[in-house]
Structures are given as C-alpha cells and as structure tokens.
Amino acid sequence: MGLSTHVLDTMHGTPAAGMAVALYTTQGGQATLVRRFELNADGRAGAALYGDGELKAGTYRLVFDVAAYFRKRGVELPDPPFLDQVALDFGIAAPGQHYHVPLLCSPWSYSTYRGS
Template identity: 75%
Template sequence: MGLSTHVLDTMHGGPAAGMEVALYTTDGTGEDSRATLVKRFALNADGRSDGPLYGDGALKAGTYRLVFDVAGYFKSRGVQLPEPNFLNRVTLDFGVANPDQHYHVPLLVSPWSYSTYRGS
C-alpha cells in the first residue's frame, strides 16, 4: 500500500518543515550492506513528503533506509548547535515484510534526541 514519513520537531512543537530527507534501498542489514539512493526530498509545511515515497504496488519486500538531515534543519531554524553537533543525520534502517500493508515511518526529533516507530 505504500511508504510515507512524517517528522515532528519536538524542540519547537511542530512539523519539521523543510527538513531534507533521503530514501535508499539497501541490500541487507549488516554493516557491509550497500545502499542505493531512490530519492531526495524536502518535507512540506506539514513535515511530510508531498506524496507517498512508494505508491500502491511499488513498495517491495526488502530493506530500506531513511536519512534525515537533523543538524541542517535545526541550523536553518537558527538553533545554535555545538561543534560537533550531537545529532547530525538520523539514519533509520527498517524492513518491509508485507508490502501489501502501508508502512509509515514517523520521526520525533530535537537536536539532542529522537524516537521513531511504525505508524499507520
């Protein structure tokens, strides 16, 4: 049914509009796995991609990676980050076992912490 993402900025209490994100397919879950870029995009005003990352029927069983440019986003918001910053990019590796279901990968993030889960 597809893949989507949504990022909430917990420091400012709203969507992470403008955050840069990259989506990759991966060939496994080990440290030596290779990643192939599928697309790069910026999140819209609601902190979401403008459409599904994979639409109906396009998502396949396998492993994927989302990379969120957390430091770039907070710097663009005028947040003074130490150098080196605590979080630069947040990388989420996840698997799709049943592509007939929708996979939603939300991220809750601040300059110092993040959490994720499989949403609906």
C-alpha cells in the same frame, strides 16, 4: 499500500517543514539512493514515497538531515552536533500493507515507530 514519512520537531512543537530527507534501498551493506526530498509545511514528504503496488519486500533506509534543519531554524548547535543525520534502517515484510515511518526529533534526541 505504500511507504510514507512524517517528522515532528519536538523542540519547537511543530512539523519539521523544510527538513531534507533521503530514501535508500539497502542490501548486504550497500545503500542505493532512491530519491531526495524536502518535507512540506506539514513535515511530510507530500506524496507517498512508494505508492500502491510499487513497494517491494526488503530493507530500506531513511536519512534525515536533522542538524541542518535545526541550524536553519536558528538553533545554535555545537561543532560537531550531537545529532547530525539520523539514519533509520527498517524492513518491509508485507509490501501490500502501508508502512508509515515517523520521526520525532530535537537536536538531542529522536524516536520512531511504525505508524499507520
């Protein structure tokens, strides 16, 4: 069923359009880049990161470029920023199911969960 992501900017109450994101597979402490992308106007990757039948059991990492996004929005951040890049490591145990990994973030906090 695939893998998708969505980011909401809780500081402005909007989708995080334009945020840069990188997707990695991970194994034994090593990360291998799968792809980089920018979120669309809805704060989504656009297409599924992995489509039907492509997702494999294993461990993955999404890295969200939070500080660059907020700077681009005109938010004045300290140097170094409190949150720069947010990395979420997660596991896929049942690749036949859909995994949605949302991020809610501000320059000072973030949360995530397994969505639908």
